[in-house]
Amino acid sequence: MSDQLAIFGGKKTVTETAPVWPRFSDEDIDAATWALNEARTKRDFISASFGGEGLEAFEGDFAKFLGAEHVVSVNSGCAAIHVALMAAGVKGGDEVIVSPYTWGQTVSPILQANAIPVFADIEPDTFNLDPASIEANVTPHTKAIVVVHLFGGPARMDAIMEVAERHNLMVIEDCAQADGASYKGKRVGSWGHLGAFSIGNGKNLAAGDGGMVTTNDKWLWEMALLFGHHPSRQGRQLEDPELREYIDSCCYTYRMHPISSVIARSQLKHLDEWNAERRRNADYLSEKLSEIPGVAPPDVAEGGEHVYHMYPMTYEPEEMDGLSREVYVKALAEEGVGVSAYVKEPIYLRRRYQEREYFSGNGLPWSLGKREVTYAAGDCPVAERRCAEQEMNLGSTAWYEDCTELMDQIATAFRKVAENVGTLKEREGELSQEN
Template sequence: MNKTPLIEQLAIDGGEKAVTTTFPWPIYDEQDVEAVAHIVRSGQWGNPDCAGAVADFEQQFAKYCGTKYAISCVNGSVSLRLALIACGVRPGDEVIVPPYTFIATASVVLEVNCVPVFIDIDPDTYNLDPKAIEAAITERTKVIIPVHFAGLACDMDAILDIAHRYNLRVIEDAAHAHGAEYKGQKLGSIGDAGSFSFQSSKNLTSGEGGMVITNDDALYQIMNSLRNVGRLPEGQWYDHFNPGCNYRITQLQAVLLSEQLKRLNEQTRIRNENGLYLDSLLSELDGITPLSRGHVTIRHAYHLYIFRYDPTKFNQLPKQAFVAMLAAEGLPCSAGYPHPLYRQPVFQQKNWMCYAIPDAVDYSQVYCPVAERACADEAVWIFQQAMLGTRRDIESFADAIRKVQQAVNK
């Protein structure tokens, strides 16, 4: 690692930046442009038959993930919704979710007239804590949605063991986890279904889009019908067997995703290696604790690199001020979510607009201490595109943190 003296004056005060590389996203070349241009010239932009380039990409993605089926749709929120409906949830059923994730993980539960049940996250990984799941199960619990947050695999052995004992379905939210693995299996392929997002920030992107994968024939038939206005292969064009909508992606998105998929393995390898290297560097800094990668063999997608910040080692500097200083140093970073999901107005004000949630459900009484600490004081995110940098770039991230610490403790 570069041990040259750091610039004393912080960039936020007019000094030079510790991180001088910029990290563009998305990454593309002329092959991406030409693939999209070919579709434009063809005039076949849509996807009325779920065929052509869309079917090709679905087959490629299923093969990549090691599943029988992949069903594309308009976004990752819809992919979760398709999976929930296919898993047979009924109004008033309960679905276990973490409070430290994007709103869609819980809001789609409301959309299918079910009740999100928030349980706390593990303090070392920020993923759903298996030890808390069993206590939250009632006779109305039907599904567990483990989120592989930041691209880090949940403890799937423990979660599947609980699910099997209580006859629950498991839908993996893998929106951050393209290319990540757990004991040699691609994330998303381990539970009953796995949901992905191709939104613009994601490690595999076409601007928007989603995918749900499964090995279950029955789930596939239902999800495939739901995303295509309820049609079935044996029916006619205007035969609609299920209450689905048009959730299809376009040929333009499909060819772009096919090109982007060619880069995913190498990009995931780089992010994973850089994450391990950054772990080693930040572990030397007092007050900075990289999240654990768990206790089994994994490949981390590092949609986010997350570390825990201890303000007592930075002269009680609040997390938001610390992140502002790091950002000024050129580090692509964020303070993350300001509060856990159950504190969102939709839950606190009961604005869920569905009829099946009992009046007794009161999210103002929910309190998950680990998630609260992560939001308020601890969690700092480094964005995925930065994890594609060189080793010297990764060293400069540690330099930026050390520089801020030296300045505030001076």
């Protein structure tokens, strides 16, 4: 291998590629084919209006997997969060505390519920909500907390539940990136009052578009069915006489397609083994990166089991002569390591929040608020610094098989860039201008 950086004409370091994801085994394909054959005689294998055999078997298996009592399957992670908020009793004008350092779809459902997002800061190590900052943002109008387990790493749920209990708040976990992760021996999605999962777009359980709402509370499960499913299923399964009054009045019929549920059920059997392999690859890479200047591997909350849906790192410019992240990332890209900032700007600094311009410009949901909630630079300094200077992310990882060779090559690329910091620094001006 030449020591010259690829950005200056040297040889590219990374030649290995990650396995293809999502992956569908013969077993998954057989399961989907079986379901389609069943659909010739049983309608509930092609539409889940009534719930049905395929869908409810998956819900049962996922509940067991999670160690939760109840599951309602829906058509996306975003829908799952929306249903969970509605089930939790979040009403127009209520405040909901949430991380500004996340995928936008953690927050969109709060707006869909006409509630007002209030952003608390993150921890510099886990990148998830800081329990102390949550507490500092509680007001008499706060109704709930939406806690995201970003990148597959668990938030400190014990401390967060303590804050919630002190202030009588509902907790909804956004587990879209954390299928199968756990904290202190308990799966994420079973800590809060409600959990919300995604099985879409390359998630660790990637069966097709879909999501799950999870809870240990029968009444919340009935509420989730009431908002998320077809009135036919509600009529069959709701028991609470008061809730039955609402059947067919305000439901989003966000039901999951039965074929997705059948594929998800088939894949669920392998989720733990895939996650263990993701963890093994990530730990191996972290060990190597921890010896290289300029980059810090991700931390995990003590007692947490990360599932590395993504692999986030921290750029340390002070160890790289102050080289800009932009040029560092360019040099890595030429070596074959595609690294980018996943969250480019904290959610509250985005234009729509600054202008409060959602839903046809009627000022909703903020016009329903009981006090003025402001969004300003400096609100969440840890999240702001991370977005502006520190974050580097390898994106969705797909490391569910042995990727040792790829991990070695990635680490070699980081080392090569670190060893050539002098040359990069000399030509920094020129490199930052190039597209």
